[in-house]
Amino acid sequence: MGYPHEPHPKETLILSKHFGDAGARSYDGWVKCGGYQALKRALAMDPADVIEIVKESGLRGRGGAGFPTGLKWSFMPKERRKPHYLCCNADESEPGTFKDREIMRWTPHALIEGCAIAQHAIQAEVCYIYIRGEFTEPIAIMQAALDEAYREGVLGGNAMGTNRRIDMYIHRGAGAYICGEETALMNSIEGRRGNPRIRPPFPAQQGVFGMPTTINNVETLVSVLPVLNEGAEWYKDLSLGNPKSTGTKLFSVCGHVRKPGNYEVTMGFPLGELVNDLCGGMRDGRTLKACIPGGSSVPILNREETEACLLDYEGCVEQGTMLGSGGVIVFDDSADMVYQIMRLARFYAHESCAQCTQCREGTAWTVRILERILRGEGEMKDLDLLLDLSEQMTGKTICVLSDSCAAPIVSGIKKFRDEFEAYITGAKQPVAALT
Amino acid sequence: MTERQDVVTLTIDGVEVSAPKGMTVLEAAKRAGVVIPHYCYHPGLPVAGVCRMCLVHVENTPKLQIACAIPVADGMVVNPYHDEAVEARRGVLEFLLINHPLDCPICDQAGECELQNYVFREGRARTRYSPTYAKRFNPVEDFGGDILYVPNRCILCTRCVQFMEHVADDPVLNVSDRGDRAFIGIHPGEQLEHAWSGNVVDLCPVGSLISKDFLHKARAWELDKAPGVCTGCSQGCNVVLETLHNTVVRLRPRTNLEVNRFFMCDHGRLDYRWLNRGDRIEAPLVRQDGDLAAVDWHHALERAADIVKGSGGPIVVLASARASNEALFLATRVAGERFVGAFRVERVDGEEPLPGVPNLALRSERAPNVRGATELGYTETFDAAVTALADAAAVIVVDEPLDTVSNAALAKVPSVIYMGTTLPEPARVAQVVLPITNVAEEDGTFVNRDGRVQRYLQAKTGPGMARPAWWVLGELLVELGRGEPLATAGEAFEMLAGAVRAFDGISYDGLGYLGAVLGTAAKAEATA
Amino acid sequence: MKATGAYEPIFAGERRKRLDDVFTCYPTKRAALLPALWIVQQTHGWISDEAMTEVGQVLGVTAAYVKGVVTFYTMYHQHPVGRHFIQVCTTTPCNLCGAEGVVEAILEHTGCGDLGATSADGRFTVIEVECLGACGFPTAVMVDDDFIEGVTVDGVPELLGRYP
CATH class of the missing domain: 3.10.20.600 (Ubiquitin-like (UB roll))
Incomplete structure (x- = not known):
């Protein structure tokens, strides 16, 4: 095992082409790989045209919500009357997800390039790359790459020789899953608790430091490179299923x-x-x-x-x-779905920011019920209660953290009800560690 | 007048209402007579949107919306009692209760608690939280000032944090930790020392932030309440005086958007014990054979009238800036042409502003009616007046405590009529002592520093035979043959308003609960 | 940094310079709060109440504000910890692959006994953490600033040996 694995023939290597190639990490290495060509192209274009190409490519946000990236960029004010900001969301914390970490570890300049293109498109001089605090290695690699990019004139006051300013800073998180939520991320950059904000105002109107802001995921930003290098049509053709999902x-x-x-x-x-x-x-x-x-x-x-x-x-x-x-x-088939769903619920209970009542109390209550079932003390009506609480935790809060806690509970009980019932009826032994 | 396009029409709970653009649905609902349950929302604070209690159904919107944050829109149809909304609020209430200690029998907030009220209105009859689960527990904490924090009752609405940060501009409270471990925190090196921090107790919708002063003093439902005006300074914050068994036990701010919005300072809030003083004069006294002897009102007023009639030369009125306009005015009438009026006011260095509210501060002049006294012809020349007492024919003391007056100073005056609530040493030389009520025991008006005339209403009964100063002075005028009996403070005020130019156009009834500004009529005339 | 003697400011000399550099990255001083707290923790190993007061003074916010932020982010230590701080991921992906066994082994070999406790020799503190973001390489463990993938029960003694 370990990383990186040998590429599988059925893979389509575009973003991960250079994973495992330590040479691609440096500025020179990245340029040899064809790096910074997309940025050059973008900087020669009108920002609106960059947005148009990205729109045409069908690229959608890779962070979770799948919102069309070009459309998101187009929400930014066309005229730059006050500072615009780009925030790169590298707070990768969703259990099961570890892709952005690899992008930063192997191709840091791809991310810098993607950020710079986005900055040009939305007319943002400054980009904050928000990296979760635990990612010590990606932070070090990204910082080294940023230093290089400044030295090489990619960034700074005369970025790529265009006489335009592009600045990029790393903002290190400090242990909070919810900072991956875009408004929480902005609060965290501002030096606040990572509480999601109520919307409106939307970030494109009033984002970080009250200024127009766009937040994009790491993978989204690096996906802009092939769009610019190969063209929107080419990118759009990368689609095996629904034409609305491309790349x-x-x-x-x-x-x-x-x-x-x-x-x-x-x-x-x-x-x-x-x-x-x-x-x-x-x-x-x-x-x-x-x-x-x-x-x-x-x-x-x-x-x-x-x-x-x-x-x-x-x-x-x-x-x-x-x-x-x-x-x-x-x-x-060896997995204990009840136990693993409890672990997920614990995750959300631990990460709830404490703002919304349903989330703060509901995630913790959910954990208690699940633990009780796992101790062999549950009752059949606990399952209905879990479903009812999940209903109360869905679609009623500022962000979707409590919805996220409810999703595996509802689907888990629906699809693996027999495993829950086995703990309740005593057909399955209680989990010793919880008793 | 509002432009037509700035007003929208929407339907809330089946009632069509008009509301200005930008108003929230929660505020607009009040116009339709609907109070949408809420915790974190407060009209004096920024919208937090966290408690999720004000969820309502809005037609053609996929999800329930929080009424505190969404602006009204033309044609919007809001149903606060839609099944989904009621179910969602029931859910919030259930969540809020799972860790709550349910200690209402020993909670100061019981009876005025929004958690109790909304659970009563919309909550579930029974909990589904297993009794075997431990409830969150944190010990009571002293936040400094007058405030205790009972974290177990806290619903994390964050009103207190918002107030200290955005209104008091002294963010010494925080939300600490996260998830269901969260609580309201304070740093060990900091305390709630801000002059306005007591407001967090009022803002707290539950019994989590409580007043040490009021701790376990009364049940909310036993309290009688009367609208008043704070006497702590010249700002004139509107207050509610709350009494238990004829004793003032608590002052709380009363909303007046023009004066104090929703707030009052701690100085004013805690300055009420003097209203309950036990060492009161309970009967009129007159000097007989060298001693003061209790008599009935008729006899005392006769003696007072004799003094006024029998003296020639200036009649000096030593008045308190805590006396009502009505009393101050009638005293000038009693003295007539010979009136010389002076008052004294405690002045301290500096003000204590509430940064988030323009023109609101604990003022350096620590009396409520400085402006009224000035408008009515009194001057702040108290010490000079006292020094010059040798030339006075008579002195009428109106509620002035004589703290700074020596026994000898008054003894020089041939005749002294003393009207007061207590009998300080220098007043013992008086020929007549007339017991009056204090501000909690009478109706009347003050004028605040900005010229706003404000009514205060009687909150408790005065002791023994004590009567409002306006009544006493009104009767004295009758005794002097210069007036008709006055039945109410309102009649006294109308007499004042008819006689003093600055009060032109202001009527007692027109003052309502929020007051009216001096000179408004004159200004209207000038522009007409 | 127990309160023996006078408190020594953290933001002096080189560290103050580092913080001044941080200030240039943001339009507000407040935004330097997370970086400032990292500097404190790198200096002292944890963030004391006094340090929060100092950070507040330097950034122009109250100590209570700083504390509210410190308590939000789980990586900031509000108490002293062992010389080596071990975080073991036990969220579902690692959990499926035996993370709880790894925790047990680490607790046993460090002599910490309980999660959150520091070993008697002051060498280790061990906690369970939620997802570290290396789910494909279970079990993910952080020792101090080192991010280690694929830790197995058998590999624990060798791993700990690297941290004297």
Whole structure:
């Protein structure tokens, strides 16, 4: 195992082409790989034209929500009457997701280039790259690359010789999942608690420091490079399923597969093939039980759904789940779904920012009920209670953290009810560690 | 007049209402007579949007919306009682209660608690939280000033944090930790020392931030309440005087957007014990055979009238800037042509502003009616007046405590009529002592520093035979043959308003609960 | 940094210069709060109440404000910790692959006994953390600033040996 794995023939290597090649980390190495060509192209263009190309490419946000990137950029004021900001969301914390970390570790200049292009498009002089505090190695690599980029004149007061200013700073997080939520991220940059903000105002009107701001995920920003290098049409053609989902996407696969890791495939690639073929399937004697395809915040799929699921925004919705951040968590038949769902609930209870009542109290209560079931003290009505609490935690809060806690609970009880009932009836032994 | 395009029409709970653009649905709902339950929202604070209690159904909107944050729109149809909204609020209430100690029997807030009220209105009859789960527990903390924090009752609405940060501009409170471990925190080196920090107790919708002064003093439902005006300084903050068994036990701010919005300072809030003093004069006294002897009102007023009639030369009125306009005015009438009036006011260095509210501060002049006294012809020449007492034919003391006056100074005057609530040493030389009520025991008006005439209403009964100063002076005028009996403070005020130019156009009834500004009529005339 | 003697300011000399450099990256001083707290923690290993007061003074915010922020972010230590601070991911992906066994092994070999406790020799403090973001390479463990992937129960003694 370990990283990087040998590329699988069914992968489409665009973003991850240089993963594993330490040479691509440096400025020179990146230029040799064809780096900074996209930025040159972009800087020669009118910002509105850059936005138009990205719009045409069909590129959608890779952080989870799948919002069209060009459209998001177009929400920024056309005239720069006050400072505009770009925030790069590198707070990768969604359980199951570890793709942005690899992008930063192997191709830091790709991210710098992507940020600079976006900055040009939205007319932002300053970009903050918000990296989660635990990512010590990516932070060090990114910082070294930034220093190089300033030295080489990519960034600074005369960026790429255009006499324009492009600045980029790393802002290190300090342990808070919720800072991956875009408004919480802005608060965190401002030196505040990472509390999500109520919207409106939207970031494009009033974002970080009260100024027009765009927040993009790491993978989204590096995906802009092939769009500019190869053209919108070329990018748009990268689509195996629904034409509204274009390009390639990194899928982080973890859990009970033989070969976990990051796999880059074209949008619409079958999830079953990714798990069973590219990742080598389950360990000996084991069978696939369940899969969470888009990071822990999306509904769980059972085996049949997993095998029927196409990995694009629409294909996931068709199976009752979401593409999310592309963090694929695989469970084989040895997995205790009740216990693992409790662990997810614990995660959300731990990470709740404490603002909204439903989330603050609901996530913690959910954990208590699940722990009680696992102790063998649960009652059948606890399952209905869990579903009812989940209903109260869905669609009623500032951000979707409590919705994310509810998603695996609701789908878990629906699809694996027998495992919950086994703890309640005593058919399954209580979990000793919790008693 | 508002331009038509700045007003929108929407429907809230089936009632069509008009509201200015930019107003929130929660505020507009009040116009439709609907109070949408809420915790974190407060009209005096920035919108936090965190408690999620004010969720309402808005037609053609996929999700429930928080009424505190969404602006009104033309044609909007809001249903606060839609099944989904009611269910969502029931959910919030259930979540708020799971860790709540349910200690209402020993909670000061009981009876005026928004958690109690909304659970009563919309909550579930039974909890679904297993009794085997431990509830969150944190010990009571002293936040300094007058404030205790009972974290177990806290619902994390953050009103207190918002107030200290955005209104008091002294962010010494925070939300600490996160998730269900969160609580309102303070740094060990800091305290709630701000002059306005007591407002967090009023703002707290539950019994989490409580007043040490009021701790376990009364149940909210036993209190009688009367609208008043704070006497702590010349700002004239509108207050509610709350009494238990005829004793003032608490002052709280009363909303007046023109004066104090929703707030009052701690100095004014805690300055009420003097209203309950026990050493009161309970009967009129007159000097007989060298001693002061209790008599009935008729006898005392006769003696007072004799003094006024029998003396020639100046009649000096030593008045308090805490006396009502009505009393101050009638005293000038009693003295007539021979009136010389002086008052004294405690002045301290500096003001204590509330930064988030323009023109609101604990003022350096520590009396409520300096402006009124000045308008009515009194001057702040108290010490000079006292020094010159030798030339006075008579002195009428109106509620002035005589703290700075020596026994000898008054003894020089041939005749002293003393009207007061207590009998300080220098007043014992008086020929007549007339017991009056204090500000909590009478109706009347003050004029604040900005010229706003404001009414205060009686909150408790005075002791024994004590009567409002306006009544006493009115009767004295009758005794002098210069007036008709006055039945109410209102009649006294109308007499004043008819006689003093500055009060032109102001009527007692017109003052309502929010007051009116002096000179408004004159200004209107000038522009007409 | 127990309160023995006078408090020595953290933001002096080179550290003050570092902070001044941080200020140039943001339009407000407040925005330097997270970086400033990192400097404090790198200097002292944890963030004391006194340090929060100093940070507040330097940035023009109250100590209470600083504390509210410190308590939000789990990587800031509000108490002294062992010489080496070990964080073991036990969220679902690592959990599926045996993270709880790794925690047990680390607790046993460090002699910490309980999560959050510091070993008697002051060498280690161990905590469980939520997802470290290396789910494909379980179990993910952080020792101080080192991010270590693929830790197994058997590998624990060797791992700990690297941190005397």
